[in-house]
Amino acid sequence: MAVAPAFATSGDDLPGDAEGLKRTAAREGVDGYVRSGMALGLGSGTTSALAVLRIGDLLRSGELRDVRGIPTSEATARMAREAGIPLVGLDDARPDLTIDGADEINASLDLIKGRGGALLREKIVAASGGGLVVIADGSKMVDALGEGPLPVEVDRFGYEATLNALATLGCEPELRLLSGEEPHPFVTDGGHYTVDCKFYSIPDPAGLETEIRSIPGALECGLFVGLTRAVVIASEVGVEVIESGLS
């Protein structure tokens, strides 16, 4: 793992607000890693959306050519179409890399993802080749994963039993609801529920991932271990790029 100063930017021109930091991380991640001719996994969520816009800008200006996107959600697919990025599926292409945000990042570049609700498709794309380039503002770096809830995508059938099984792993699981006049479960693009699990600290992400996946009905969890190629972090003091050695 090495800081790659090639992409480091002076803090002088960094906007200090969170939105501005996300935009800076998205721009530096796209400009540093995306090349013409690539098939690109496109993550979901607010920071990924800014990367999609940046890629669209570079395609329009001609600085990038022949980039195809593999979207990880219906929302990202719509946004990429509007940005002028041709889309393909995993049947047509394997990603050369995937650009995506994260909810938490530790020093080993393991991630928690999925608070945006697209973790299963994000993980399928990220695992299918090329590794993840993670773009984030500095608030996403943590000492230990698990400060916030870990999302788990679960089958709707018998989800109550799945929640009980998750609780035996030492967390407080909570079915994600959409508020409204009558609160109802959030449903993923794949038709599943999401359970947010408060662990508070996850000392062994790989071990917990295996334990969660051994529960029938727990279809996928938001721990992304060993999938990160680089993180591009924008904070008030500048942009830091950390590479994992994965390529």
Added chain:
Amino acid sequence: MAVAPAFATSGDDLPGDAEGLKRTAAREGVDGYVRSGMALGLGSGTTSALAVLRIGDLLRSGELRDVRGIPTSEATARMAREAGIPLVGLDDARPDLTIDGADEINASLDLIKGRGGALLREKIVAASGGGLVVIADGSKMVDALGEGPLPVEVDRFGYEATLNALATLGCEPELRLLSGEEPHPFVTDGGHYTVDCKFYSIPDPAGLETEIRSIPGALECGLFVGLTRAVVIASEVGVEVIESGLS
């Protein structure tokens, strides 16, 4: 593990055809293990259907009372309703035991299930309590699991990438299709695809199960390890009951 001769039946009154053997196994399994007041997981497939009919008969005759069924498929739910078995979900009850068939059974009572297409729901119910009572004809006993294909339930999104990942485990994966004028993928009750994986021999079922579940998009596999409480096997020479010690 012990053969429990209490339920053993002389071969004299056993019909020799496969249908008759299944009916015998279903009857002996229900009569030997189902008691009044139980919540019962109800498997899917032809042998489970015969168990559902037997439970219905015993409820009508008054030999069983206050049994509630937890069905593992829409087809089983319909059949149980017709048989007069009141149905509940996993939110209302945990199964005292689950009665189900199997495609292959080894000497450790590990199973391959899912050729009937309901493996995810069957595994969610079986894992939620009480263990499995497996009913089968003698042809289902094998020296090593994997003689026939191992079904894996996969997310529809990016299933081609999931097939490729499954192939790296040393099998020949094949998307299950429904024949017809235009063949199309078989879709489970949960809205997923099924991939049949030819391994030919599976020396380490628990290890393979963990490997398969570590593939994003491979939502569940048909290996049922450590979930069996008893198998009730009917063959031309009689009925054999083997208990695992699990209760």
